[in-house]
Amino acid sequence: MDTQQTGLFPFKPAALPDSQTSKPALSAWKILSVEDDLTYQRTLSVELSGISILGQPIELFTANSAEQAATLLLDHPDMAVILLDVVMENDDAGLRLIGNIRNAIGNATVRIVLLTGQPGMAPRKDVMERYDINEYWNKADLTQEKLRAMLTGNIRSWQAFQSLEKSKVGLQVLIQAAQAIAPKTDLREFTTSLLDEIAKLTHANAGGIVCASVSPEKLKEQLTILAASGQFEPYIGGSLHEVLNETHIHVPLLQSYITAAIAQANHVFSPWVSVLYFDISEINGSTYIMIVNSNAHLSDYHLQLLRAFCENINDGFKKIGLIKQLSDLAYRDAELHIPNRNWLIRYLNSLSKANKTQSAMTFIRLRDFNDIEMSIGHINSMSLLMQYCQVLKQTLPNSRSIARLTYDTLVMIFDKTPSFYDIEYQQATELNTHLGDTTWTLHSNIVLLPLGDYSDDPADIILSLGKAALNLAQENAKPFYQVNAELKSTILNRQSMIYDLSAALSRDEFFVVLQPKVRLSNKAVVGFEALLRWQKPNGTLVPPDTFIPLAESAGLIRKIDAIALDLTLQAVQTLLANGYRLRVSFNATGADLLNSTYIDKLLNLSQLNQVPSEFLDIEITETMAMEHYERINPILRLLINLGYHVSIDDFGTGYSSLSHITRLAATHLKIDRSFVDAMTKHKEGEQITDVIMQLGKRFNFAVIAEGIETEQQHQMLLAKDCEFGQGYYFAKPMILADVLVWLETQAVESSGETPTLRTSS
Incomplete structure (x- = not known):
């Protein structure tokens, strides 16, 4: 068993029994081929058989229709790459499936590679502008070597996005854990709450968790249990020696872990048993160890959560500092190091009506950012985006702050409503940024939203209005758009109409006139x-020039x-x-x-x-x-x-x-x-x-x-x-x-x- 630790010490633990040393089987990259040409599916299966990418094999899934693909994606949310044919059961089934994947299924991380044997059916420029895909290939050009290179690149990108999404979830869990222990002031109550939260982080309830009090001058004496959970709850108030003798913990191994943690004043982590060390001597003159014993092999992810939690509660009574640090991570974009969507929601919810009256937001979406990322890669595109944020703040110097709303959308906050047609805004739609010796001109759509007009709306509605206005600006090829009462009404009515239209299809609300x-x-x-x-149940007739375009946009x-x-x-x-x-x-x-x-x-x-x-x-x-x-x-x-x-x-x-x-x-x-x-x-x-x-x-x-x-x-x-x-x-x-x-x-x-x-x- 590999022992993971923070800090180095000359310690080699005793081996665990065979039942505890088994490692999980090597996982495989999940690849989905969506293609109604069965011959091509078989050929692809042969080409991918035996291939190893980044040290892991490939598990190929196949679907012959968009419906089968959607079912597989629901069953396998960890699908890394989709090889998607443009034309299957109908001419645009593949393209419609993209919308279902990103919106209905809600999978934003899977990499979608569009394939076609008829390039004229879906021109590259049109597809890249309209659909959230990552690459586009003609089947005839995709040799085995290019196929392997393409899959390797996309799997790397998927790994990065998965890590980012997992980190976000982990941070939210950590923040919730920190918030749960923050109100605790009594030592026993605090340690009990701490155990509960660590149990949630590691899913180690079945194995049990022990917290023992250690006074520096009594390290060689019996360690008293202040709080316990799981199988160790009966031993609260007793000694650790009693627990070791009466439970099935591997005693020599655990004792060596405890000795190492105390000697090195640090945590010792392993997939089965971890010893956590907290020094709060400046608070009450004591040091505490916590023993996390799990009946199941803890993954690296859970160990990382545990390590992060421990590092930030080194003294449990400095909880406010912990919350601040973790909150900062949760409310800032990890790639651009600027506030993120969570921060925007918190900021908007914190504003009073009076403050909203004087404030405004601008939503800025880069029209060609996906193409840029495909050209120069994710890391370089993030560097370019960071440069763009700096240029944007220089171009619009009166902004209070800038935040990242989505992958290609930024939000700037102003303490007062700016003049929307200032020369700075004209310049902001086309900004030059630099990456090495190359100059990039980034084009954007900009939407102004005066917050005073939406003082009663919750934050998520305000952000949704901004994004919807950006969509309209892009559809109508307008560089500027201002959200007003009429546009808000249009957007809300459109959303309501789509819901009504979906319901009408199953309620026989349609008829024909001749x-x-x-x-x-x-x-x-x-x-x-x-x-x-279309006649609604209340007798209202909806004209075709209203519901037909709506039906087209809603699929x-x-x-x-x-x-x-x-x-x-x-x-x-x-x-x-x-x-x-x-x-x-x-x-x-x-x-x-x-x-x-x-x-x-x-x-x-x-x-x-x-x-x-x-x-x-x-x-x-x-x-x-x-x-x-x-x-x-x-x-x-x-x-x-x-x-x-x-x-x-x-x-x-x-x-x-x-x-x-x-x-x-x-x-x-x-x-x-x-x-x-x-x-x-x-x-x-x-x-x-x-x-x-x-x-x-x-x-x-x-x-x-x-x-x-x-x-x-x-x-x-x-x-x-x-x-x-x-x-x-x-x-x-x-x-x-x-x-x-x-x-x-x-x-x-x-x-x-x-x-x-x-x-x-």
């Missing part, structure tokens, strides 16, 4: 567009789209059952069409509900169709061959090229309502409509005009040979029951013809 499509020449009904609506859009598909199929079935052979269109995203699960559901539900495909029209925006043109176009072509119609929505607002239009798999083009509106207001608007009509004729698209609201627009589109249209001029969107009543008074032109693919000639 807007008629007509033939412009005779106003006969030729079909409908299904539009999703709920696929569930929304699935509901829209189900409701559309039900509507078509009802129309057919009532004798109306009318096609209904519904909106789909590029992500939906690239998701095999969605396509399977579309085909299966269509068959189960006995809805012929020719009565369904898939609407996809021009922008979405073009963003993933090479992958989406074949899917659209396949759907058309199966009888579905495909409409390109908002045509003219995206970025189609003529070369793509000639080969675009679609049956209809929809003229955006903005062009229909502009057509009657100025010549340029009419010219855009003319161009779209000419493209439709040239490439054999049927053309539908959206947003027709006046007879003038109707007549102008007729004059341009536009065949179909929809808008309030003909009818507003209606629920299905009202549609059936309305149809009784309308001319109806049955749909149902099978679409044909266009030729490019």
Whole structure:
């Protein structure tokens, strides 16, 4: 057994019995490969077999889907590295899994390495800016040598973060322990409390802990037990000699430990038995030893906690000094040596309303810090960040203090609200810092939060508002943002809306309304567009332009789209059952069409509900169709061959090229309502409509005009040979029951013809 001690002394302890000398098995680095290509998984397993990194083997876990990966991560929170494929069961499953890992699962330390066999699917710059990943590799470039080097670097970084997180937890435990003993003034009460806290630190309750009083002039006499716990509680007030004789402690070893601790006036630590030495002779003329005996092997981590605790309570009555020292460690960032988030919370909670009225905070987030760390490594990036803090304080000299809120976010505190548009703030968004001979320009977003406006808000809400405002500043590409009542309301409403939206998905709060499509020449009904609506239990209708972007940002859009598909199929079935052979269109995203699960559901539900495909029209925006043109176009072509119609929505607002239009798999083009509106207001608007009509004729698209609201627009589109249209001029969107009543008074032109693919000639 290795004996760990503080201080050196010529002492070699007797060996423990075999049952106490066994060491834990060598642990392995846990690596998770998330990949739906089973061949690649097997190849990776072969390449990693037998590899040792930093003296430890690798334990490889594999998951074939994001769901399996999430389950494994919950079961193994000590996963060091994730090798994550961009595209699995759908095009962005890997990217969405990143958000779940960092936010839902809450694992901020695991290193995420994004892999792709199709680099164009997730461009490096875009991925690095939007997602919290650590490296990005093309599978073809990742040789075995590079794989090993990459894993070694990431495991080192993971070790550093794990140590930091563990230290933070340990410090909190130590502070709690110190706070528990701080109020104690009676010696016996103090020592008993001390034993309880050490038991919590080491989990040594089962083995028992003994505290014995030692007077320097009576070292050779029997040692009296002042306090005890665990198996030694019956011996309180007795002698240590009695304990050694009547318990199963390895007596020769413990006696040698006690002798060494007293002789060297220091602690002796070991995984099984430790002797702690406290000299408080200046207080009461006595010295105390504590014997920590554990039935389980104490880890290095627990021994470090024990050592830290002992070093700071060398005289138990100097507790206030201990608390101050440990509190300083807990409230300061270990890497930058500036206050941390805990300090910010304590500071904000300590401010009176009067002080808050005169104070302000600025939140500063470095936009490119993750890329910098990947370029120069963690140690160098921390040095650069320390330099940045110094430059920042020089640029904004009126600040009271600077603290680190998150990995790439700093907070500065001002005793009075600064003028937000001072030249110093303009300069602070781009600051030059130096690392060796290299100059780095660090770009940031800055948010001002006047504390006087939030005097009744708790600290965590204030910090959350600042971070949310930084997110908005970055999303809107604004270097400055000021938190005000309106922004606070927006942020809180957004959080509440996301909660309500999640609940609405399971409470059937969504329904569709149908807007008629007509033939412009005779106003006969030729079909409908299904539009999703959300009505809360209190009757409030939430507009789509509010909940759709929210669903996209919250990762709920696929569930929304699935509901829209189900409701559309039900509507078509009802129309057919009532004798109306009318096609209904519904909106789909590029992500939906690239998701095999969605396509399977579309085909299966269509068959189960006995809805012929020719009565369904898939609407996809021009922008979405073009963003993933090479992958989406074949899917659209396949759907058309199966009888579905495909409409390109908002045509003219995206970025189609003529070369793509000639080969675009679609049956209809929809003229955006903005062009229909502009057509009657100025010549340029009419010219855009003319161009779209000419493209439709040239490439054999049927053309539908959206947003027709006046007879003038109707007549102008007729004059341009536009065949179909929809808008309030003909009818507003209606629920299905009202549609059936309305149809009784309308001319109806049955749909149902099978679409044909266009030729490019």
